[in-house]
Amino acid sequence: MLLNISDALTSEGKVEQKQAALEADSFKSRMGEFKILEKKPIEFTLTNLSAGKARMEGKTDISFQAVCDRCLEDVEVTLPIAFDRVVYAPDHEEAEDADTAPFMEGYQLDVETLMHHEILENWPAKILCREDCKGVCPVCGKNLNYGECGCDTFVPDPRMAVIKDIFERNKEV
Ligand SMILES: [Zn+2]
Ligand SMILES: [Zn+2]
Structure with missing residues (x-):
């Protein structure tokens, strides 16, 4: 949706609260497409700073x-x-030149483009079902959060072998 913010941009000293609703029902990016399950109204506080300039705070x-x-x-x-x-x-x-230039259409704020940008900036680097998720077994593919599968997944770590060599060499000196 487009949110008219001309009052905050043109009236000196103006402070106003506004609400906007996100229309999108999914978020698409290089990571894939994610369905939006729930969205709260976006709460804006717009504060006029000087002629044609306003501070825009928001949260949701x-x-x-x-x-x-x-x-x-x-x-x-x-x-x-x-x-x-x-x-x-x-x-x-x-x-x-403003970083908000892509979100403005005249005196209106393009809420969809702004929110796409904010979601992208806040997207988690890693998504886990829980902090200690055990993942899946590399051999049989079983979800290990539901219990062990009994596969032999022991892989000797070549880096440990090097450290062992150094220890043994030091012992000889
Ligand atoms: Zn998980
Ligand atoms: Zn397994």
Whole structure:
């Protein structure tokens, strides 16, 4: 949706609260497409800073359907989103170079593009169903959170062999 923020951009000293709803029902990026399970209204506080310039603070929570990086089970990921940016009126001299330029259409804020950007910035580096997820067995593929499978997965670590050699050499000196 587009949110008209012309009052905060043009009225000196203006402070206003606004709410906006995200229309998108999924988030698409290089990582894949994630269905949005729940979204709260986005709460904006807009504060006029000077002619054609306003501070835009906002926050919301969005929950996505994702998959655990280790065991591939479905996980619900809730992202708290918070931002604090400066927006400009289209005739302001800094409007074109501002990092908020892609989110503005005249005096209106493109909420969808802004939120896509904020979600991308806040996306977790790793998605786990739980902190100590045991993942799947590399041999049989069983989800190890449900118990051991009994496969022999012992792989001698070549780095340990090197350390052992150093210890033994030192002993001889
Ligand atoms: Zn997991
Ligand atoms: Zn196994």
